[in-house]
Amino acid sequence: MSVVELLSDYTIQNVVAGAALLGLVSGVLGSFAVLRQQSLLGDTMSHAALPGVCLGFIIAGTRDIGSILLGALATGALAALVMLLLTRMSRLKTDAGLGITLSVFFAMGVVLLTHIQGMNNASQGGLDAFLFGQAAATLRSDLWIMGGITAVALALVAALWKEFKLVSFDPEFATSLGMPVAWLEVLLTVMVALAVVVGLQMVGVVLMAAMIIAPAVAARQWSRRLEDMVLLAALIGVVSGIFGALLSALSRGLATGPLIILSVSSVVLVSMTLAPERGFLWEAFRRMRARHRLRHQQVLTTLYRLAAHHADPIYRTEQGMLDTYHGLRTRAVLRQLERRGLAEWRDTPPDEPGPPRRWVLTPAGITEAERVLESLGRENA
Amino acid sequence: MSTTLHEPDLALHVEDLTVSYHSKPVLWDIDFDVPPGVMAAIIGPNGAGKSTLIKSVLGLVPAVAGHVTLHGRPYKAQRRRVGYVPQRSSVDWDFPTTALDVVTMGLYGRLGWLRRPGRRERDEAMAALELVGMADFARRQISQLSGGQQQRVFLARALVQKADVYFLDEPMAGVDATTERAIVDILRRLRDEGKTVIVVHHDLQTVRSYFDWLLILNVRVIAQGPVAEVYTADHLRQAYGGQIALLDQDTFLSEEAAAEAAVRAG
Numbered sequence: 038m039s040v041v042e043l044l045s046d047y048t049i050q051n052v053v054a055g056a057a058l059l060g061l062v063s064g065v066l067g068s069f070a071v072l073r074q075q076s077l078l079g080d081t082m083s084h085a086a087l088p089g090v091c092l093g094f095i096i097a098g099t100r101d102i103g104s105i106l107l108g109a110l111a112t113g114a115l116a117a118l119v120m121l122l123l124t125r126m127s128r129l130k131t132d133a134g135l136g137i138t139l140s141v142f143f144a145m146g147v148v149l150l151t152h153i154q155g156m157n158n159a160s161q162g163g164l165d166a167f168l169f170g171q172a173a174a175t176l177r178s179d180l181w182i183m184g185g186i187t188a189v190a191l192a193l194v195a196a197l198w199k200e201f202k203l204v205s206f207d208p209e210f211a212t213s214l215g216m217p218v219a220w221l222e223v224l225l226t227v228m229v230a231l232a233v234v235v236g237l238q239m240v241g242v243v244l245m246a247a248m249i250i251a252p253a254v255a256a257r258q259w260s261r262r263l264e265d266m267v268l269l270a271a272l273i274g275v276v277s278g279i280f281g282a283l284l285s286a287l288s289r290g291l292a293t294g295p296l297i298i299l300s301v302s303s304v305v306l307v308s309m310t311l312a313p314e315r316g317f318l319w320e321a322f323r324r325m326r327a328r329h330r331l332r333h334q335q336v337l338t339t340l341y342r343l344a345a346h347h348a349d350p351i352y353r354t355e356q357g358m359l360d361t362y363h364g365l366r367t368r369a370v371l372r373q374l375e376r377r378g379l380a381e382w383r384d385t386p387p388d389e390p391g392p393p394r395r396w397v398l399t400p401a402g403i404t405e406a407e408r409v410l411e412s413l414g415r416e417n418a
Numbered sequence: 419m420s421t422t423l424h425e426p427d428l429a430l431h432v433e434d435l436t437v438s439y440h441s442k443p444v445l446w447d448i449d450f451d452v453p454p455g456v457m458a459a460i461i462g463p464n465g466a467g468k469s470t471l472i473k474s475v476l477g478l479v480p481a482v483a484g485h486v487t488l489h490g491r492p493y494k495a496q497r498r499r500v501g502y503v504p505q506r507s508s509v510d511w512d513f514p515t516t517a518l519d520v521v522t523m524g525l526y527g528r529l530g531w532l533r534r535p536g537r538r539e540r541d542e543a544m545a546a547l548e549l550v551g552m553a554d555f556a557r558r559q560i561s562q563l564s565g566g567q568q569q570r571v572f573l574a575r576a577l578v579q580k581a582d583v584y585f586l587d588e589p590m591a592g593v594d595a596t597t598e599r600a601i602v603d604i605l606r607r608l609r610d611e612g613k614t615v616i617v618v619h620h621d622l623q624t625v626r627s628y629f630d631w632l633l634i635l636n637v638r639v640i641a642q643g644p645v646a647e648v649y650t651a652d653h654l655r656q657a658y659g660g661q662i663a664l665l666d667q668d669t670f671l672s673e674e675a676a677a678e679a680a681v682r683a684g
Contacts, residue, residue, distance in 0.1 A: 072513060128440075196532060203523050207509045210575075213476045213502045214527035215494070257514060261559045266514050 049286045051175045052239075055183055056282040056297055059239050060274025062187040063232045064252035065194055067274075068267045070229050071253040072205045077132070078117060078226065080246030081139040083233040085116030087146025087242045090167045091153055100164065102179055106234045113230040116142045146242075170241035170294030172282065183235045190228050194267075201225060202263055239278075240294030248274070251301040258312035277301035334409045336363065336370045337379060340398050341406035350403060353385060353395035371396060379405055423490030429454040429583050429614035430475070435484030437467070437474050444470050446638050448484065452616060454582075457609045458631035459619040459645075463658050466636040468618040469505065472585045476502060488583055497527060501581030503572050505588050511561050517571045518556040521546055524575040546574040551600055566597030573601060583614045591620055602628055625649055 043049050070079050086109035093108025094100060116138050123134040150165060163171060194201060203211045204221045212218045229249060236245045256270035281297030310317050339362055344352040359367045374380040379402035382394050398406065425431040432450040436443060445467040452458050460468045473479040475486050477493055488496040501524075521543035522535045529535060535543075547553050550570040555563060563571065569589055576584055584605075590598050605615045609630075619625060625632065625645065632648045634640040634657045641653040 072510075074510070199523075199526055199529070199534060200531075202515075203526055206513045206515065206520075207504065207523070209473075209478055209504050209508055210502060210523065211526075212478050213497075213500070215497045216526075260514050262516060262519065263514050 043283060043286050046286070048173060048175075049282070051177060051180060052172045052286065052293060053279055053282045054180055055172065055175045055239055056278030056293070057275045058180070058183045058187050058278075059232075059236045059248060059297075060252065060276070060278030060301075061271050062183075062190050062235050062274075063248045064256070064270035064272070064274030065267055066190060066225075066228050066232045067249040067251075067253040068256065068263075068270045069194075069201060069205055069225050070249055071257065072263075073222075073225070075226075075229075076246070076250045076253075077135045078120070079229050079233065079249035081120060081135045081142075082113040082117055082226075082230050083236070083242045083245035083249075084139045084146070085142035086110075086113045086230075086233055086237060086245075087167065088112045088142055088149055089146075090164070090237065090242075091146060091149035094153060094164060095149070102176075102182065102238075105167075106182065106237070109234050109237055110230055112142060112146075113233055114227055117226050117230065143242075166241070167237055168241050168243055169292060170237070170239050170244070172239050172285070172293030175238055179238055183238075186231050186235050190231055193224070193228065197221065197224075205263075240297055244294055244298045247298045247302065251298070251305050252277070255301070255305045255308040258308040258315045273301065273304050277304055332370050333374060336367050337374060337398075337402060337406050338409055339363070340380060340396060341403065341410070344398055344403075351397050353383065353397055355392055355395050357392075359396070374402070378402075424485075424487045425451070426490030427454075428452065428487075429456075429489060430616065431487045432471075432475065433485055435471075435474060435481055435486065437470055437479060437481050443637060445474065445481075448635075448639055450633055450639060450642060452614060452631060454489070454614050455609060455612050456631040457605055457615045457617070457629050458633065459617050459625055459629040460633045460635055461619050461622065461625060461657075462635035462640070466657070468635055469587050471635065472587055472616070472618060476500070476585060496583075498579075499582040501576035501579040501584040503576045503584070503586040503589055506565065506569050506572060506591070508587075511563075511568060513560065515560055516556065517547065517552060517558050517560055517563065517567075518543055520560060520571050521574045521578060524578040527579070542578050543574070546577040547571070549577060550574045550604065564594070566593040569593050569597060570600065573604065577604070581613070584608060584616065586615070586617045588618050588620055590624075622654070 044053070067076075067079070070076055089108035089110065089112030090105050091108070092112070093105035096108070097104035120134050120138045123129050123138065124131050129137075153164060163174065166174065200211070200216055200221055203214075204216065204218055204225070208218050208222070211221075232249060233242075233245050236248050240248055252270040252274040253266070255273050256266045260266040260269055277300035278297055281300040282293055284300070285291050285293040285296045308316070311319075313319055336359060339359060340354055343354050343358070344350055356368065356371075359371070371380060371382070375382055379399055381397045381399055383397045385391060385393055385395055428451050430450070430452040432448055435445055435448040435450075437445040448471065450471070460471060462468050470479055474481050475488075475493065486493060488500060493500070518540065522539055524546075525535060525539045525542065529539070544553065544556060547556050550573050552567060552570050552574060555567060555571075560568065560571065573586075573589065576586070586605075589601055593601070605617070605628075609615055617629070619629070626649055629645050631643070632645045633642040634648060634653050636657045640657045641648045641650075
């Protein structure tokens with residue numbers, strides 16, 4: 038099936054649009070969650086959405102998407118509140134609080150789910166799809182809800198941009214300016230719960246946290262300002278959402294949600310490896326260069342010391358002496374020093390026995406060696 | 419305003435302030451006054467509640483008892499007249515933002531809701547960065563700055579607040595000598611303009627050369643007043659207990675002897 042054919046398929050259109058919306062909202066809100074070091078709060082809230090999904094179903098009596106999402110939002114937000122109270126009122130640390138809240142709410146969700154499945158209600162079919170998502174079941178009407186939530190969240194972020202930025206960076210200072218920090222934090226948290234609700238249908242409660250965290254983490258690698266990070270996270274979210282959805286459509290039978298998560302995770306992997314200044318490769322390259330430079334400096338100062346020891350600025354050093362002194366082949370390093378104009382590979386005068394050519398420091402080499410030695414002395418002082 | 423002012427002649431007036439954490443007192447019955455136009459230090463051993471005192475004055479930590487006024491009015495009414503430099507370690511310096519951006523944050527309070535910083539705010543922030551000698555680093559990502567440079571950025575953020583009373587939490591902790599001198603120079607200039615500067619300080623050696631007003635704290639107030647009267651071996655021993663042995667006792671002894679000699683001569 039060609040891409041054009043794919044995109045004209047009604048179901049696939051819905052899935053792709055839904056995945057794009059999910060990527061957009063979770064990329065933007067995830068950026069704030071990650072920067073506020075609350076990535077796992079997203080995980081807790083998404084797992085805690087499950088009992089809400091079941092309660093929504095029980096109350097409505099049918100698989101009505103509106104009441105299911107409302108239920109998910111309610112228990113997700115409740116979990117966040119419980120978590121907040123637990124850590125504020127007791128001596129429980131954040132990670133323990135998150136862990137406990139997540140497990141308790143998820144366990145309640147699974148119990149409710151099995152209870153509903155035992156009721157033999159014909160309309161309960163597919164409720165367990167909320168565990169891992171069932172993108173293909175996305176309807177046009179679901180898209181309107183997802184789009185509405187996304188629009189509200191984006192509008193709030195745009196309107197409260199500088200407040201959210203300061204609260205994420207320095208909440209204490211924000212309080213001293215008189216900002217309602219507690220309310221802004223609650224708002225940010227509730228919006229993450231909204232993003233979770235958007236993602237329930239697509240990727241399910243178990244994998245939703247990755248959708249919040251991954252685009253933000255990947256974007257952080259490439260950006261120097263919050264503006265860039267949020268825009269890039271949104272872009273990464275949208276692109277990997279669409280990519281995952283198309284991939285699953287092309288390979289009939291593979292689950293959409295997990296494919297979306299795998300797409301965004303590969304973006305994270307690439308970003309962690311390649312990003313300038315922050316990536317692994319960059320770091321490895323920087324270390325290699327430092328080691329290289331150190332080797333150069335060592336050989337250069339050895340030449341300098343030998344010249345000084347012989348009281349002869351154009352003392353001719355044999356290759357073998359340098360190799361022995363450093364315990365390794367210094368030929369390559371010396372060639373590079375030669376290329377930089379710091380050393381010369383000169384002919385031995387005809388009357389002197391021994392190898393025909395030897396190493397001599399150039400005036401530039403002497404200056405450089407003295408500079409290196411001086412800076413080493415400063416560091417040791 | 420028709421409301422009566424409470425202690426309007428004092429830049430900072432703290433009365434009966436008590437703060438507790440997990441029902442243990444961190445600050446107990448603090449009475450603390452600072453006149454306008456001085457550079458005051460708050461010193462005391464670890465856990466004495468120095469930072470908590472500042473945070474409580476600024477409403478960041480709730481007090482269980484007591485009241486605070488700044489130039490006669492409670493903090494909430496005086497926010498615009500207060501500048502604050504938190505401890506450098508209180509934020510994540512890996513946050514994706516630039517030095518200029520951080521300084522601009524000092525103007526967010528004045529801007530109010532929905533308004534974004536524009537050209538004027540950027541210019542003001544730039545001027546403050548110049549004042550602390552960081553103009554060349556304006557576009558630099560804050561994670562790339564050294565500790566001293568980060569501290570200067572924080573100071574610049576407080577400077578744009580154009581306040582009358584400045585609170586600084588350990589601004590000289592872990593910074594290089596150049597930065598320390600730059601910070602002290604700027605604080606002195608503020609004081610000479612008639613502003614009040616209140617600093618949580620950790621280095622006893624420099625108290626007398628930098629400051630003219632002093633509070634010695636250890637959960638309770640040990641002593642307060644002009645540095646020359648308050649900075650005595652006796653008060654320090656009361657606050658620091660055995661740790662005072664670390665101090666240079668000779669300076670105290672020789673000074674006490676000199677004072678005695680002066681008294682006898684007078």
